[in-house]
Amino acid sequence: AQSVSQHNHHVILSEAASLELGCNYSYGGTVNLFWYVQYPGQHLQLLLKYFSGDPLVKGIKGFEAEFIKSKFSFNLRKPSVQWSDTAEYFCAASYSGTYKYIFGTGTRLKVLA
Amino acid sequence: ETGVTQSPTHLIKTRGQQVTLRCSSQSGHNTVSWYQQALGQGPQFIFQYYREEENGRGNFPPRFSGLQFPNYSSELNVNALELDDSALYLCASSLTGGNYGYTFGSGTRLTVV
Numbered sequence: 302a303q304s305v306s307q308h309n310h311h312v313i314l315s316e317a318a319s320l321e322l323g324c325n326y327s328y329g330g331t332v333n334l335f336w337y338v339q340y341p342g343q344h345l346q347l348l349l350k351y352f353s354g355d356p357l358v359k360g361i362k363g364f365e366a367e368f369i370k371s372k373f374s375f376n377l378r379k380p381s382v383q384w385s386d387t388a389e390y391f392c393a394a395s396y397s398g399t400y401k402y403i404f405g406t407g408t409r410l411k412v413l414a
Numbered sequence: 415e416t417g418v419t420q421s422p423t424h425l426i427k428t429r430g431q432q433v434t435l436r437c438s439s440q441s442g443h444n445t446v447s448w449y450q451q452a453l454g455q456g457p458q459f460i461f462q463y464y465r466e467e468e469n470g471r472g473n474f475p476p477r478f479s480g481l482q483f484p485n486y487s488s489e490l491n492v493n494a495l496e497l498d499d500s501a502l503y504l505c506a507s508s509l510t511g512g513n514y515g516y517t518f519g520s521g522t523r524l525t526v527v
Contacts, residue, residue, distance in 0.1 A: 350515050404449075
């Protein structure tokens with residue numbers, strides 16, 4: 302079955318630390334990949350997306366993600382986090398021929414000021 | 415952009431009752447999907463509507479049903495509520511079927527007692 306795994310459920314960092322959140326997806330043919338962020342009390346917002354082309358994708362707020370096909374991974378990175386990055390982050394996949402997104406269970410990031 | 419709006423924001427129902435949740439899609443979007451997000455989990459796909467027709471369904475029983483109207487707004491109906499139906503229900507809209515990123519609403523928090 303198609304699935305998305307996020308291995309870090311809770312991450313605590315100090316401001317200015319570097320961030321990398323893991324995301325792995327199962328094989329299922331052509332896949333589109335997404336990272337969404339949910340700030341406390343707010344709706345899910347799209348951070349970045351990958352369809353094809355350059356495997357290094359840049360998104361909003363200084364986030365980027367790298368698609369590594371051989372590892373079925375799409376990890377999210379940010380060189381220097383801020384207190385305002387405290388949120389829950391979801392990785393999602395959409396497989397060719399389907400319309401549904403398959404979400405991971407999310408990673409709660411807390412950034413200490 | 416008006417974004418995706420959902421109503422009500424919170425709802426408490428008794429087991430066995432029926433509930434209707436409403437969603438107004440972002441202006442210009444003709445595709446609406448519904449997701450269920452249980453506590454501590456990622457969103458799970460319920461179904462999608464495109465131009466008033468259901469065109470994809472997740473692993474949810476038939477007591478979960480929906481509608482899309484000519485103005486592309488949508489309803490999610492759940493009959494014979496069960497305690498496990500307690501969750502955040504998210505509506506998401508897109509212009510192209512969802513493969514390029516959905517815009518999510520803030521959700522309806524349903525509690526079944």
